[in-house]
Amino acid sequence: MGKLAVGAWFASESESVMERDVSTHRPVLLGEVIRFLNPRDGGIYVDATLGGGGHTEAILRASAPNGRVLAFDRDRAAIYRSSKKLAEEAGRLRFISGSFAELGAHLDEHGTKEVDGIIADLGLSSDQLGDPDRGFSFTLDGALDMRFDSDDGLTAADLVNQLPDDQLADLLYEYGEERRSRAIARRIVQRRPIHTTKQLRAAVVSVLGPRRRGIDPATRTFQALRIAVNQELAALDLFLEQAPGRLRPGGRVVVISYHSLEDRAVKHAFRSSAADIRYDVLTRKPVVPDAEAIADNPRARSAKLRALVRVS
Numbered sequence: 001m002g003k004l005a006v007g008a009w010f011a012s013e014s015e016s017v018m019e020r021d022v023s024t025h026r027p028v029l030l031g032e033v034i035r036f037l038n039p040r041d042g043g044i045y046v047d048a049t050l051g052g053g054g055h056t057e058a059i060l061r062a063s064a065p066n067g068r069v070l071a072f073d074r075d076r077a078a079i080y081r082s083s084k085k086l087a088e089e090a091g092r093l094r095f096i097s098g099s100f101a102e103l104g105a106h107l108d109e110h111g112t113k114e115v116d117g118i119i120a121d122l123g124l125s126s127d128q129l130g131d132p133d134r135g136f137s138f139t140l141d142g143a144l145d146m147r148f149d150s151d152d153g154l155t156a157a158d159l160v161n162q163l164p165d166d167q168l169a170d171l172l173y174e175y176g177e178e179r180r181s182r183a184i185a186r187r188i189v190q191r192r193p194i195h196t197t198k199q200l201r202a203a204v205v206s207v208l209g210p211r212r213r214g215i216d217p218a219t220r221t222f223q224a225l226r227i228a229v230n231q232e233l234a235a236l237d238l239f240l241e242q243a244p245g246r247l248r249p250g251g252r253v254v255v256i257s258y259h260s261l262e263d264r265a266v267k268h269a270f271r272s273s274a275a276d277i278r279y280d281v282l283t284r285k286p287v288v289p290d291a292e293a294i295a296d297n298p299r300a301r302s303a304k305l306r307a308l309v310r311v312s
């Protein structure tokens with residue numbers, strides 16, 4: 001079972017977390033993930049971003065009765081929730097409490113050299129967004145945390161209270177594409193210390209004004225901080241370097257991204273893999289959800305799926 005000790009974690013958590021132990025996350029582009037991954041009986045698959053377990057559950061179903069899934073997440077709450085949801089499939093499922101940035105090391109540790117498919121559905125889940133204690137949401141007040149792994153690294157509060165304003169502005173501009181990054185960074189510095197999501201949102205609103213075209217003014221600032229806190233682009237680059245080399249012939253890597261910088265990284269990495277004749281890109285253009293899927297699941301709005309196959 002990898003490094004996970006569900007029992008120990010369960011015992012140390014508060015009741016409020018236990019109440020939230022059923023996932024509300026709805027998997028994005030589920031049909032397309034299964035079509036590109038093409039799971040088969042007896043295959044071995046990696047879900048690099050387990051979350052609420054929606055993609056894992058579908059892969060297990062499509063690869064029944066003997067297909068197996070190694071499921072990663074940096075968030076132990078996600079692993080705990082999914083381990084309960086998928087308890088009946090425990091024999092075909094292994095959880096890895098760690099980052100997909102260390103894909104190769106974790107597969108080695110599990111004695112798995114190559115697999116038949118790898119899916120990474122980037123970003124955060126509805127479960128994380130909807131939990132005020134995690135500090136991802138500007139609509140719920142909570143401590144400004146934003147770490148996927150609550151035991152690891154600096155929080156968003158550490159960044160907003162410690163970074164010099166020019167570095168804070170660069171971060172908001174680069175990861176959030178926030179055009180007013182300099183003014184927002186200056187205001188944050190004036191209002192330090194900032195400890196809660198509500199205080200941060202108020203600082204942003206004091207610069208940008210209230211809601212613009214249905215989008216909360218704090219959206220870009222929160223997104224940028226989350227990407228920085230979790231070093232998401234660096235983790236993605238490391239994953240993209242390792243994943244193609246872990247495929248068996250016929251195996252596929254499928255990545256769903258929600259941010260232009262992520263999609264660009266996936267596109268370039270797949271293109272350079274395909275310079276090797278053993279690999280081919282399956283998606284000349286990214287696959288995006290149709291209007292019906294977006295109406296049904298607004299989280300899918302900015303999703304872009306790309307897939308790579310190892311042909312020989």
Ligand SMILES: C[S@@+](CC[C@H](N)C(=O)[O-])C[C@H]1O[C@@H](n2cnc3c(N)ncnc32)[C@H](O)[C@@H]1O
Binds near residue numbers: 025027049051148235
């Ligand atoms: C969009 S959700 C995945 C949802 C999932 N596909 C489902 O169907 O429920 C993304 C998940 O990836 C996890 N995550 C983000 N970065 C990670 C990383 N570097 N390594 C492992 N998990 C990561 C987050 O904690 C979150 O639970």
